Amino acid sequence: MAAERKCPICGKPSVEAFKPFCSKRCADVDLNRWLTGSYVIPARDDEPAAEGDNVVPDYDEDDNI
Numbered sequence: 001m002a003a004e005r006k007c008p009i010c011g012k013p014s015v016e017a018f019k020p021f022c023s024k025r026c027a028d029v030d031l032n033r034w035l036t037g038s039y040v041i042p043a044r045d046d047e048p049a050a051e052g053d054n055v056v057p058d059y060d061e062d063d064n065i
């Protein structure tokens with residue numbers, strides 16, 4: 001009973017020819033990560049969200065009525 005392996009890059013079922021990856025592309029991605037020395041779990045969007053989009057500009061108009 002062979003356990004189904006999944007591609008460590010994208011999680012799709014692995015392909016025999018590219019074990020343990022699903023495609024050459026994912027194998028290249030993995031290789032490239034090792035080569036660049038930054039083998040980390042891919043983060044989601046790690047950038048802090050810009051806050052203050054709804055901030056109303058604090059005008060100091062000189063409005064004499």
Ligand SMILES: [Zn+2]
Nearest residue numbers: 007010022026
């Ligand atoms: Zn993959």
